[in-house]
Amino acid sequence: MVALYEEALTKVNGSGGQDEKDFLARRLYDMTAEIIMSLLIIADASKAPELFADSANVYVRMAEEHVIGKAAYIQAFRVEDLAAFEAEKVADEAE
Numbered sequence: 653m654v655a656l657y658e659e660a661l662t663k664v665n666g667s668g669g670q671d672e673k674d675f676l677a678r679r680l681y682d683m684t685a686e687i688i689m690s691l692l693i694i695a696d697a698s699k700a701p702e703l704f705a706d707s708a709n710v711y712v713r714m715a716e717e718h719v720i721g722k723a724a725y726i727q728a729f730r731v732e733d734l735a736a737f738e739a740e741k742v743a744d745e746a747e
Contacts, residue, residue: 653690653716656723657683672731679722686715707721 660683663678690712697708 653683653687653719656719657687660723660726669731671734672729675734675737677730679726683719683722686718690715695708705747 660676661680661735664673664680667673667676692706693704693708693711697704
């Protein structure tokens with residue numbers, strides 16, 4: 653998961669505009685949280701496997717799914733995609 657995060661971070665930092673960075677930052681934030689929570693539950697499972705091993709297994713697998721999805725979204729993102737998320741466009745079409 654960390655390697656995927658680093659690749660996504662490199663892509664976001666290499667992007668041209670601040671709008672794109674701002675838009676993708678939320679996904680990076682979510683990825684960071686998933687990775688940290690995984691590390692914390694793995695640490696708990698290492699200390700008390702009878703209490704946390706099953707939870708760690710379930711949570712880390714779920715976190716992997718989320719991180720992989722967000723990494724794929726970031727890698728496939730194009731700055732042109734931002735236009736589809738503009739609220740003004742929706743308001744203009746409603747009139």
